[in-house]
Amino acid sequence: MSRFADEMTVVFWEEPVEIDSKEPALIRVRAAEDYPNVRIVVPHIPQGLDEEQRDATLKRLLDAYSAGLSRPLIAWYYTPMMLTFSRDLDASVVVFDAMDELSKFKFAPVKLLDLEQELIDRADLVFTGGTSLYEAKKHRHPSVHLFASSVDRTHFAKARTRQFEPADQEDLNRPRLGFYGVIDERFDTELLDRVAEMRPDWSLVMVGPVVKIAPEDLPKRPNIHYLGGKKYEQLPAYLSGWDVALMPFAMNESTQFISPTKTPEYLAGGKPVVSTPVKDVVRHYGHLQGVGIASTAEEFVAECERMLKLERGGEWLAEADLLLSATSWSTTQARMSGLIGELLGEQAQSGQSALLVAAE
Incomplete structure (x- = not known):
């Protein structure tokens, strides 16, 4: 607009x-x-x-x-x-x-x-x-x-260089795996809880407002961090501090037709992505080395571990950049x-x- x-x-x-x-x-x-x-x-x-x-x-x-x-x-x-x-x-x-x-x-x-x-x-x-x-x-x-x-590639590319670390994120342990967006019925809270349980040494950073979910229904673990809503201008600074970007969407009616803008934004920020099998994500990005698709908590953890091993700024990112150049x-x-x-x-x-x- x-x-x-x-x-x-x-x-x-x-x-x-x-x-x-x-x-x-x-x-x-x-x-x-x-x-x-x-x-x-x-x-x-x-x-x-x-x-x-x-x-x-x-x-x-x-x-x-x-x-x-x-x-x-x-x-x-x-x-x-x-x-x-x-x-x-x-x-x-x-x-x-x-x-x-x-x-x-x-x-x-x-x-x-x-x-x-x-x-x-x-x-x-x-x-x-x-x-x-x-x-x-x-x-x-x-x-x-x-x-x-x-995607506004210039805006999110700021995350590829070291940004001033937001105060509510700077003390969180690494590796950090993050999500930004609305946390509502489209979000798989059970998956988040299971991943946090399986890898207690990972910091799972959730940035965004909680809508239509009662606070008591959110998974509570020491390594899950809810940072609340942030402005669009702030997102690259948070993204810069993550090792892997997450899209743990629930596979239900509310996600049947979604095409998350997060996918190209995360990639533009230089971060590999792990997502549940959202149809549009699979068909447009699932072939990329830097995008992992996982249906279960075990698969999700395995894909995250694979992404953590990717070379920073390696061939996977050049492949993603080629795709993003057309948007x-x-x-x-x-x-x-x-x-x-x-x-x-x-x-x-x-x-x-x-x-x-x-x-x-």
């Missing part, structure tokens, strides 16, 4: 924040740090509203704010849940950017599937963030496009922009447009 911001104003409409029931609804707008052409809009709505009142309030706020945006307006949905109050948005192009199969997630709203179908019917373009998602949706719309996970967010954005430009036609030549991202 920072690349789209070079061409137009980009607005992220985020989840609402509840305020006191006696206070009036309002929105707060701020510019994204380092990206002045990216605005973040957070609606604040009174607590205690029922679903109908909530949608009516959000619609009023959205209508008022979007009226001041430049035209043509591009509505970019990451989730169909925002349709409940944005159906009437005056958009010239509607994009559904499917990054996950949200209906497979734990606690997914019952109406999600109906809203997704409505969004697909309304959309001019459907983008999919992985091959499995593309295969699942390509017959549901006449213009579905695959944009597999890319770029700039190329991805240029292709997306071209598809949108074809739909806008003469409107695209005006130089004045806005992109509203439904990030709720």
Whole structure:
């Protein structure tokens, strides 16, 4: 989106924040740090509203704010849940950017599937963030496009050189094997627990927020370290201090269609990767020397041990770099922009447009 911001104003409409029931609804707008052409809009709505009142309030706020945006307006949905109050948005192009199969997630709203179908019917373009998602949706719309996970190689390559060690990681024993990302139902906690038990001398570093998992259900061992959520800018510093990067995803409905961006990010950071057999990981990266695929705890430990023996910056990394050289967010954005430009036609030549991202 920072690349789209070079061409137009980009607005992220985020989840609402509840305020006191006696206070009036309002929105707060701020510019994204380092990206002045990216605005973040957070609606604040009174607590205690029922679903109908909530949608009516959000619609009023959205209508008022979007009226001041430049035209043509591009509505970019990451989730169909925002349709409940944005159906009437005056958009010239509607994009559904499917990054996950949200209906497979734990606690997914019952109406999600109906809203997704409505969004697909309304959309001019459907983008999919992985091959499995593309295969699942390509017959549901006449213009579905695959944009597999890319990577900011320059950002994550910082991990290949020694970084200032984060304070909450610097004293952890080596070898260090790490994961960053959301820890939720897609994460195999039993696998993590078993690996920690089998190799008590390994430090298993978990970076990221815990969502939809009760803290008491997380495995607790002296060599498992939960460091909490970090900013994107901080990730290379943590990655730099690891010996192996992990992707211990549970093999369940919620991971059936995922295409983790972590895989190319870890490799760009110069770290070998061990993953459970996520379909898109196996077919796109499973052939690399620096990527191990493991189904059981025993296999996972064995693959980690193999990765620990790899020469730092050896042939395995050159092989990974060759594959990564074909992926770029700039190329991805240029292709997306071209598809949108074809739909806008003469409107695209005006130089004045806005992109509203439904990030709720």
